[in-house]
Amino acid sequence: MPLARVPRPALVFGVCGLLPFIAGSLAVWLLPPGWRDYALFIQAAYGATILSFMGAVHWGLALAGTAAGGDSHRAMSWNRLGWGVLPALLGLAALMMTAVPGLILLILSYFGLLMGDAAAVRKGQAPAWYLDLRRPLTAAVILCLGLSLIRVLL
Template identity: 50%
Template sequence: MSDRAVSGGAAAGADVPRPAAVYGGAGLIPFVACTVLVWVLPPGWANFALDVLLGYGAVILSFLGAVHWGLALADPGGARADAGWRRLGWSVTPALLAWVSLVLVPLGGLVLQVIGFTAAFFADLRAVRLGRVPAWYRRLRRPLTVVVLLCLAAAAVRVAVIG
């Protein structure tokens, strides 16, 4: 398999590089697997799967914030400007939300992660509009975010309805 882009549609520069698509897609496996396990395992094991889901979600949410820290580092002039406070401030926000999500009751943690992943997605869309990331990043993030949000929401329903 080559590293050529995965077709991303008509927009020029919108093709997602194959490595990003493959690694991004593979990153969904723990979300999907843990969500299924939360629904099908007996209570004790389902709670363990829920803890694993929350932990993995926290790691990935932190990673999404770190992308913006890296972008600020790659543009040292921008990081020193007034916008640098916003960019660097945002870059640590997902990690803080993720950390708090781990100390809340599970339903609260899932809801906070849904909020965090949604905010991270909109921050990434803004980064695309501002030209801070390649246009293909939006095409990568959209389906990944949808699957993550569906998994977190499904786990939240399981916790809220069944306990």
């Protein structure tokens, strides 16, 4: 079972990080219109925050590579550090949009970040267990954001 390889603290904190996404989707579906809009904004803001955090993981991995005596020029490449900044910019852009395009951008960004994380694992820039954690968490995030998007479109 792939999740068995994930360190317990990473798994627990990762799953706990889903709670605001789940609560946001429930709120968007169950609350009256005025509150629904507020819940949607909170969910999108949390989504943008976590997207930014997930991008910053790549900076952390690059920094850890240089601290361990690795090649700082290879670890601190434009591509690798740019991949760490792009999610934050996409999250900000999503918050500046109206609900439908903003949610679509967040969904696409989470999917794209997962693809980037998979590439980092293949290149040995992230531990193999990281992808075992990211796949189900990203699927859950995309599901929650997608459910909110469906509600907005109704």
